[in-house]
Amino acid sequence: MAKPNKKGPSKTVDIFCRTCNALLFKYRKGGKGALVKSFKTRISQDHTLVPCICPNCQKPFAREVIIRGLPAYKFIGGKVWFK
Ligand SMILES: [Zn+2]
Structure with a gap:
């Protein structure tokens, strides 16, 4: 559980x-x-210049969506990793 x-x-x-x-x-x-x-309200630092586009290689990595009334980024599968 x-x-x-x-x-x-x-x-x-x-x-x-x-x-x-x-x-x-x-x-x-x-x-x-x-x-x-990722909900936008929980992003503590945003390094992108254009929403959903990698600032370095210019590839899209997410889409802007609304989840339960909150603006969020939905990551495109396999485009990001985290640690
Ligand atoms: Zn990149």
């Missing part, structure tokens, strides 16, 4: 472009597991 959520995400992860390893976001990620989407 999954652990219940605490107050909120406290761990910050760095999200990188899979193609060129450029840093895209610092993100307060909730929970464990795969990184599928």
